[in-house]
Amino acid sequence: MAWFKREKKGIITSTKEKKEAPDGLWNKCPQCKKPLHYAEQVENKYVCHYCSYHLRIGSKEYFSVLFDDDQFTELYPNMRSGDPLNFKDTKKYTQRLEESYAKTGLNDAIRSAYGQMNGHDIVIACMDFNFIGGSMGSVVGEKISRSIDYCLEHKVPFLLISKSGGARMMEAAFSLMQMAKTSAKLALLSKAKIPYISLLTDPTTGGVTASYAMLGDINIAEPEALIGFAGPRVIKETIKKDLPKGFQTSEFVLEHGFLDFITDRREMKEKLSSFLAMMKG
Template structure:
């Protein structure tokens, strides 16, 4: 009859004295759904140690992984978007910007920093998906352009980490012009024979893929990242055909010649430092 009775053996803590785990200590892997201790995630570069899934992270985490002792000089930190069109959808664009800034603590969808990677000087620009889907607006384009100018002035290599849903619709043609603007600046970087490294992460889509994200001297990606222009659902509905298995994953893109290699995030810093030593 013990099946129908609660055994009190071994239960020594009163309910009112039990403590909940503090918020933020644990997360669940989006892929395998197993619980992950936050401290272990940081130590493992935010890669699931059960299934090797690369968890989405922002610029703060990437900078901590790449820059020596997480020391860097942030470039152009105070640039903020305007509202040239007075855009209103479900809410005014101005309000959406303020909400995103309050939620993320960021000014816009990209941060840029100058620091050292295993002693090698480099400028890194990293997109933040949590800020309006990492969308490319005028501030994103301007920060990339100014970072390239900074590299030209100081003779430094440039790395860009893309994570974006594409151009920012609330800025219309102003956002689309960033594709041409950044590509023209990258041509100047190439003319000066300064290296440009692109890291494509999950997801990299839309006008970002169609411009600066695929123009690197080397194009690398994280495992399993979604990389493409239009999304697979849109493409499937347009061509009315089933897509190949693994379509638009970084592995698929590598197989078809649009990437140089795929790098595990835990090896990213050493791989980047090795490349910089070879080109400097």
């Protein structure tokens, strides 16, 4: 019954011989739904080349975009959160942390590193949303504080990339205290006249927005990023009114005076370098 099978040599392919595409080689743009090849994403700084949608990326990708030749020295890489409150929800906090370590390969929701950006010495701290929603716990606050101390000691500028759902509820007051601690440290940076650049990405919300994310010498954002304190749904239910179109997007926040400018990720390195050169001059 040749109708039901191919008999020519070289045409029959067994299931064992078929090769699957590697995970992550292709994905779909969340906005225009068109397929994106991974190599093209890297080349285009993780921006969709069809609609210019800025894909959500983490510290690894931001470091590769901003540091010269992806060369940097990571600062304080081994810090991990404790469980001072013995917090229990659907599962213990320690169990949630262990799952996040295994899933992300990270030790917490932020990484900090020292390197050069177009020849300018700089410290970059970048939050990772994949680690418990980029939530701000004691390790996040401590890493930011120690990074600022490093900048003060070595007289280098500081860039902080925020991507967070806000304070980490499992650490309660320990988490909320990081708002005051990081703000006080940034005041020391300002007093020393060392530049601090705050980059807000999608999403930047909660206690992060209410503290260090809005305290930059310049506050910049990527296009169409969600920026706010409470989420749009919570605000709408609270005030019982419809919200304006584009509410809490970076464009809306810029229009109302909370940002200095919005920059495309593909142009970010050059713009930041120009600002640092101007500050040095």
